[in-house]
Amino acid sequence: MARSLEDCTTLHNGVQMPWFGLGVYKVNEGQEVVHAVKTAINLGYRSIDTASFYKNEEGVGQAIKEAGAPRDQLFLTTKVWNTEQGFDSTLASYEQSIKKLGVDYVDLYLIHWPVSGKYIDTWKALEKLYKEGRVRAIGVSNFHIHHLEKLLEEAEIIPMVNQVEYHPLLNQNELHAFCKTKSIQLEAWSPLMRGHLFDHPVLREIAEDHHKTVAQIVLRWDLQNEVVTIPKSIHEQRITENADIFDFELTPLEMDKINSLNENRRIGSNPDDF
Numbered sequence: 001m002a003r004s005l006e007d008c009t010t011l012h013n014g015v016q017m018p019w020f021g022l023g024v025y026k027v028n029e030g031q032e033v034v035h036a037v038k039t040a041i042n043l044g045y046r047s048i049d050t051a052s053f054y055k056n057e058e059g060v061g062q063a064i065k066e067a068g069a070p071r072d073q074l075f076l077t078t079k080v081w082n083t084e085q086g087f088d089s090t091l092a093s094y095e096q097s098i099k100k101l102g103v104d105y106v107d108l109y110l111i112h113w114p115v116s117g118k119y120i121d122t123w124k125a126l127e128k129l130y131k132e133g134r135v136r137a138i139g140v141s142n143f144h145i146h147h148l149e150k151l152l153e154e155a156e157i158i159p160m161v162n163q164v165e166y167h168p169l170l171n172q173n174e175l176h177a178f179c180k181t182k183s184i185q186l187e188a189w190s191p192l193m194r195g196h197l198f199d200h201p202v203l204r205e206i207a208e209d210h211h212k213t214v215a216q217i218v219l220r221w222d223l224q225n226e227v228v229t230i231p232k233s234i235h236e237q238r239i240t241e242n243a244d245i246f247d248f249e250l251t252p253l254e255m256d257k258i259n260s261l262n263e264n265r266r267i268g269s270n271p272d273d274f
C-alpha cells in the first residue's frame with residue numbers, strides 16, 4: 001500500500017513505478033505544461049504521464065530540467081500514437097519523443113490504443129526498444145482482455161502495464177482480475193472522470209466523514225485497489241490537494257461501497273469503437 005508520493009509498485013521486470021503521478025492530457029505546450037509539471041515535481045510528484053498525441057513533450061522535458069530533480073528519480077511515461085503505429089514508424093516515433101523530451105530514455109513506453117491490424121507490429125517495436133535497453137518498461141493502454149489475449153499469443157515480453165479509463169463508475173473488475181493473473185499493473189486514466197464524480201452522494205458522504213474532498217477519496221480508492229493513478233490538473237492548489245491522500249485510509253466497508261458504484265460508464269471512447 002502506497003504511504004507516500006515516492007512509493008512504488010514493482011513491475012514484473014523489477015522496475016519501480018510510482019503509484020501516483022501527474023497526467024498532462026490537454027495541458028497546453030509552453031508555459032502551461034512547464035508550470036504544471038514543475039509545480040508537481042516541486043511538491044514531490046515523481047511520475048509524469050504524457051504522450052506524443054498530447055503535443056506537450058517539449059514542455060514536459062523543459063520542466064524536468066528546470067525542476068532540477070535527478071532524472072533517475074523521476075518516472076517518465078510517453079506513448080506511441082495511433083497514426084504512428086507499425087514497426088518502423090513506432091521506432092521513428094520513439095526517437096521523436098525522446099528528442100522532444102530531451103532525455104536519453106523513458107521509463108515506460110505505451111501503445112496508446114490497440115489499432116486493429118497494427119498493434120502486434122507496434123508491440124514488436126516496443127520489445128526491440130526494451131531489449132536494447134532504450135526503455136525501462138513497456139506496456140499498453142486501452143487494451144481489453146481480448147486485445148491482451150491476442151497480444152500475448154505473439155509477444156515475447158508480457159506488457160508491464162495496461163493504462164485504461166478507471167474510476168468508480170467504470171471499475172474494470174474483470175480486466176483488473178485478468179491483468180493480475182498476468183502480473184500486468186493496471187493504471188487509471190481519467191481517475192476523476194474529468195470532474196463528473198464530484199456531486200456523487202455516496203462519494204460526498206465518505207468525503208465528509210474523512211474531512212477530505214471527493215477527488216481525494218477517489219484517488220485513495222485507486223491506491224487501496226492497487227491501481228496506479230495519474231490525475232491531471234494545471235492548478236497548484238489541486239495538484240497539492242490530489243496528492244494529499246496519504247494520511248487516511250478508507251475502511252473495508254467504504255471500499256465496498258465505492259466498488260459497488262460501477263455502471264460501466266465511460267467518459268472516453270470504448271477501445272472497440274475507437
Ligand code: NDP
Pocket residue numbers: 022023024025026049050112141142163164188189190191192193194195215230231232233234235238239241242268
Ligand atoms: P482526470 O480524471 O484526471 O480529470 C482532470 C480534470 O479534473 C481537469 O479538468 C482538472 O481541471 C480537474 N481536476 C483535477 N483535480 C481536481 C480537483 N482536486 N478538484 C476539482 N477538479 C479537479 O482526467 P484526465 O482525462 O486528464 O486523466 C488523467 C490523465 O490520464 C491524463 O492527463 C493523461 O495523462 C491520462 N490519459 C490517458 C488516456 C489514454 O488513452 N491512455 C486518455 C485520457 C487520459 P484543472 O486542470 O483545471 O485543475
